[in-house]
Amino acid sequence: xxxxxxxxxxxxxxxxxxxxxxxxxxxxxxxxxxxxxxxxxxxxxxxxxxxxxxxxxxxxxxxxxxxxxxxxxxxxxxxxxxxxxxxxxxxxxxxxxxxxxxxxxxxxxxxxxxxxxxxxxxxxxxxxxxxxxxxxxxxxxxxxxxxxxxxxxxxxxxxxxxxxxxxxxxxxxxxxxxxxxxxxxxxxxxxxxxxxxxxxxxxxxxxxxxxxxxxxxxxxxxxxx
Numbered sequence: 001x002x003x004x005x006x007x008x009x010x011x012x013x014x015x016x017x018x019x020x021x022x023x024x025x026x027x028x029x030x031x032x033x034x035x036x037x038x039x040x041x042x043x044x045x046x047x048x049x050x051x052x053x054x055x056x057x058x059x060x061x062x063x064x065x066x067x068x069x070x071x072x073x074x075x076x077x078x079x080x081x082x083x084x085x086x087x088x089x090x091x092x093x094x095x096x097x098x099x100x101x102x103x104x105x106x107x108x109x110x111x112x113x114x115x116x117x118x119x120x121x122x123x124x125x126x127x128x129x130x131x132x133x134x135x136x137x138x139x140x141x142x143x144x145x146x147x148x149x150x151x152x153x154x155x156x157x158x159x160x161x162x163x164x165x166x167x168x169x170x171x172x173x174x175x176x177x178x179x180x181x182x183x184x185x186x187x188x189x190x191x192x193x194x195x196x197x198x199x200x201x202x203x204x205x206x207x208x209x210x211x212x213x214x215x216x217x218x219x220x221x222x223x224x225x
Contacts, residue, residue: 131193
């Protein structure tokens with residue numbers, strides 16, 4: 001089964017757990033899924049294996065804690081170490097695929113925004129290819145750093161006594177810095193590269209075509225499955 005099928009099966013099987021076991025397993029699930037060292041396929045296969053163990057133990061009247069102990073994070077880390085590393089080429093290809101998805105989505109959003117602004121208030125629709133590419137990569141880097149930091153924070157906070165105030169301050173700080181970076185850093189880039197008029201429509205068309213092509217590729221090669 002691919003990762004998406006495993007997730008669906010996981011959701012069904014979890015309904016068999018008692019409230020206590022579901023809470024215990026739910027924490028393990030989040031801890032493993034937020035681990036960026038393993039692929040989605042590997043993480044879902046591991047989670048299914050752990051879930052099957054809990055279900056079998058539950059039939060014998062045992063709790064999940066009796067099976068995996070009182071330190072589930074250490075147990076999960078040990079299990080993750082035994083998994084094979086994701087091939088470097090697969091990782092690069094997967095990240096590249098996500099970058100193109102992000103590019104398509106940003107192009108659609110920028111295109112719609114530019115078109116609306118142009119009709120509400122007459123504005124310059126010139127797009128410089130070089131500037132647009134650099135702006136995209138700046139935005140992509142900021143977003144990936146955000147995702148990495150949030151996943152690491154979420155993983156580390158599962159088995160620790162959480163401080164809601166510190167968590168809110170941390171997430172707010174990340175969001176504010178990221179928004180400021182995405183708004184002001186591109187403005188420091190001077191216009192360069194080939195100029196295209198009616199940029200809003202160009203962005204929109206290119207974005208839609210890109211997303212359609214990537215969807216077809218994902219369906220054929222199962223890149224994200």
